[in-house]
Amino acid sequence: KWIVDNDVDENESYPQIKEAAKLLKKGEVVAFPTETVYGLGGDATSDQAVDKIFLAKGRPSDNPLIVHIGYKEQLSSIVTHVPMKAEKLIEQFWPGPLTIILPKKAGLSEKVTAGLSTVAVRMPAHPVALALLKEVNLPIAAPSANLSGKPSPTLAKHVINDLEGRISGVVDGGPTGVGLESTVLDCTGEVPVILRPGGVTKEQIEEVVGAVEVDQALVDEKEAPKSPGMKYTHYAPDALLMIVEGSKSFLQAKIEEYQKEGKRVGVLTTMENQTFYQADVIKTCGTRANLVTVASQLYDTLRSFNECELDVILSESFPYDGVGQAIMNRLTKAAGHKIISE
Numbered sequence: 001k002w003i004v005d006n007d008v009d010e011n012e013s014y015p016q017i018k019e020a021a022k023l024l025k026k027g028e029v030v031a032f033p034t035e036t037v038y039g040l041g042g043d044a045t046s047d048q049a050v051d052k053i054f055l056a057k058g059r060p061s062d063n064p065l066i067v068h069i070g071y072k073e074q075l076s077s078i079v080t081h082v083p084m085k086a087e088k089l090i091e092q093f094w095p096g097p098l099t100i101i102l103p104k105k106a107g108l109s110e111k112v113t114a115g116l117s118t119v120a121v122r123m124p125a126h127p128v129a130l131a132l133l134k135e136v137n138l139p140i141a142a143p144s145a146n147l148s149g150k151p152s153p154t155l156a157k158h159v160i161n162d163l164e165g166r167i168s169g170v171v172d173g174g175p176t177g178v179g180l181e182s183t184v185l186d187c188t189g190e191v192p193v194i195l196r197p198g199g200v201t202k203e204q205i206e207e208v209v210g211a212v213e214v215d216q217a218l219v220d221e222k223e224a225p226k227s228p229g230m231k232y233t234h235y236a237p238d239a240l241l242m243i244v245e246g247s248k249s250f251l252q253a254k255i256e257e258y259q260k261e262g263k264r265v266g267v268l269t270t271m272e273n274q275t276f277y278q279a280d281v282i283k284t285c286g287t288r289a290n291l292v293t294v295a296s297q298l299y300d301t302l303r304s305f306n307e308c309e310l311d312v313i314l315s316e317s318f319p320y321d322g323v324g325q326a327i328m329n330r331l332t333k334a335a336g337h338k339i340i341s342e
C-alpha cells in the first residue's frame with residue numbers, strides 16, 4: 001500500500017498520516033519523510049516490528065536503530081538518565097538532525113539496540129514525521145528507508161525503488177531537505193563524541209557544550225568505528241567511484257586517461273564548475289557557495305548515475321568544515337576510500 005501525501009501543512013490533519021499510524025500500531029513497517037532522509041518506521045517496543053525493519057532493508061542485525069520520538073517527554077521512558085550536556089543539546093537542537101546516544105532503560109525491543117546498553121534517540125523536525133510520531137505516540141525505530149548499502153532515500157521514489165513489495169507503505173512528503181543523515185553524538189561520557197557527522201555540525205555542538213571529540217575511526221580508516229553502522233560499505237553507485245583531490249585540469253586529465261582505456265566516464269561536480277569538464281556524463285550537485293545544497297542533492301545524484309551505464313565516476317572533493325565534514329564522510333564511504341590526489 002502506497003500512501004501518498006505531498007504538500008503537507010503542519011496544522012492540517014491528514015487521513016494518510018492516520019492510516020500510516022494505524023499500520024505502525026498494528027506492528028507493520030511504514031516509510032515516512034524526515035528533515036534528513038526518509039526513515040523506515042516500526043514500533044520500537046515490538047520484536048516483530050523491528051524484525052520486519054531489518055528484513056525489509058536486508059540490514060545486518062548487529063547494527064542498531066535510531067528511536068524517534070514526537071515529544072521530548074518520551075525520552076525519560078527510554079533512557080535511564082539525561083546528563084546536563086545532553087539536556088542542553090536537546091534544548092538547542094530538538095526537533096532537528098541530532099541523534100543522541102544515552103544509557104537505555106528496559107522496555108524497548110532488545111533488537112533495536114542490537115544488545116547494546118545504550119540507545120540512539122532523536123526527535124525529527126519534519127512536520128509529517130512529527131505529526132505521525134504524535135499520532136502513534138509510541139517510540140518508533142527508524143533507520144534510513146533504503147536497501148542496506150544503497151544511498152539513503154531523499155525522495156519517496158527512492159524508497160519505492162528499493163523497498164516496493166517489502167513494506168506496508170510510504171508517506172510522501174516530497175524532498176527531505178538536509179539530505180544527509182543526522183549527526184550521531186555519544187553523550188554517555190564526560191566529553192561528547194561524534195560517531196557520525198551530519199546535519200548538525202561539530203562547530204554548532206561546540207558552541208553549546210564546549211569541547212567535542214570525533215570518533216577516531218572517522219579520521220583514520222584503520223580504526224574500528226564505535227558506531228556499528230559506520231563499518232559497513234554504503235551509498236556506492238554501480239560504477240567505480242573515485243574522489244579526485246586537486247585542480248579541475250587534473251580531474252579533466254583523469255577523465256581522458258580512463259576514456260583512452262575505452263571506459264565511459266561520469267563526473268560529479270557543482271554548478272560553478274560544470275562547463276569546465278568534457279566527459280560522457282556530467283552531473284551537478286548544488287553549489288560550492290553553499291555546501292548545504294550539495295548535501296541535500298548528493299544521494300539523489302549518486303543514485304541517478306546508475307541510469308547512465310558508466311564504468312567510472314570521478315567526483316570533485318569538498319572542504320571538510322561545517323557540513324562538508326558529513327559530505328566528505330559519505331562520499332569517501334561511497335568511493336570505498338578511493339581518492340586520487342594531484
Ligand code: TXA
Nearest residue numbers: 036038039064118119120143144181182227228229230
Ligand atoms: O537522519 C537519520 O538519522 C535517519 C532518519 C531516518 O532519522 N536515520 C538513520 O538511521 O540514519 P540508520 O539506522 O540508517 O543509522 C543509525 C546509525 C548507525 O550508524 C548505527 O550504527 C548508529 O546510528 N547507532 C544506533 N544506535 C547506536 C548506539 N547505541 N551506539 C552507537 N551507534 C548507534
Ligand code: MG
Nearest residue numbers: 143144152181
Ligand atoms: Mg542508513
